[in-house]
Amino acid sequence: MPKFVMDKIEFLQLLEKYNAGLANAEEIAFLNAYYDLFDQEEDGFAQINSTQKNVLKNEIAEEIKSQISVLAQEEIKSLPLFVKYKWLAIAAVLVLISSLTILFFNNESPKEQIVIANPKPVKNTIVPGSNNAVLTLANGNQISLNDKENGVLASQSGVIITKNKDGQLQYQIKANAPAGINTISTPRGGQYQLILVDGTKVWLNAASSITFPTQFKGAERKVEIVGEAYFEVAKNANKPFKVKSKNQIIEVLGTHFNVNTYDDEAADKTTLLEGSVSVSKIANGKVQTATSKILKPGQQATVNANQSQILVAIADEDEAIAWKNGYFKFNKADIQTIMRQVSRWYNVDVEFKGEMNKDLFVGKINRSEHVEEVLSILERSKINVAIKGRTIIISN
Incomplete structure (x- = not known):
């Protein structure tokens, strides 16, 4: 053309x-x-x-x-x-x-x-991420989930763990089975889905983990996450569901929401799509109940370790769950934000040289594309991009 x-x-x-x-x-x-x-x-x-x-x-x-x-x-x-x-x-x-x-x-x-x-041809040298995770059982045994066929993966103390036809990890409990703690971790370049014993569905983004009991005993359902996860929580008015991360704790009864808690991001962000959630800040290992905010659908809570208050604003829901739906979406994002996502999903390192680019970007692209296709966009915006092995070098 x-x-x-x-x-x-x-x-x-x-x-x-x-x-x-x-x-x-x-x-x-x-x-x-x-x-x-x-x-x-x-x-x-x-x-x-x-x-x-x-x-x-x-x-x-x-x-x-x-x-x-x-x-x-x-x-x-x-x-x-x-x-x-x-x-x-x-x-x-x-x-x-x-x-x-x-x-x-x-x-x-x-x-x-x-x-x-017309941009440069795509070399197709770095492929996108895929379903890939490690399940750590209560006894310390680990199971690689990326190459397992559907069916029963493990049985531990009355707990049966299966991989269903949709590729999701699913828990089934026999009567009077004791509760154990499991962890599912995704590497950079990995993602995974699971269904907890109460029916709650969880999507894990790259470089993330969720730690959870094999069954929920007591007055609450509590899990801990690192990185990013999307939840569709099964309703149970008598047993609230809690999601704990380093800087915050989220309490719900039954709802859909996304939590981004990556350590290399400036703040933790909770985006509510359906229902209602309470977000409280954690400081010095203690829950700061005075900071709690109740979110309505379409709102996003931002928790910054260096700020005393939780900020609540209108959310870009599509941007928050774009990763879960299979694409990148940015709404006035800087180059560092974009490249952090690229680094996690494509399992690459990123190096910046020279003065930091101050441009902001809006748009979306499918996460199934090879990394060169994503980078070609930056090149057309007059940003210099080079690939050496699994390192992407950004310079002005």
């Missing part, structure tokens, strides 16, 4: 050409890509008025249906999106995965420009 560079006037001329039925397949593909960005980042499209925007959205929506065969021949499909913010300027990058075509907005120059270019 040739490279397009155009200012506002040229873009409107292309729009008129399209409306007149004179646009070629490449120009239609360009407008398709632009159309896909409308609802993702409104600020990036101040250069056209609402009437023109609606014309483009409505007409291209119809044209997409009639141009499928043409676009297939051009090998153009949609589309993860990355948007780059620089100070008050906005740059947007749209990656069309199949052809690796990128749409780039840059309002830093006196002329507003739109650029489409």
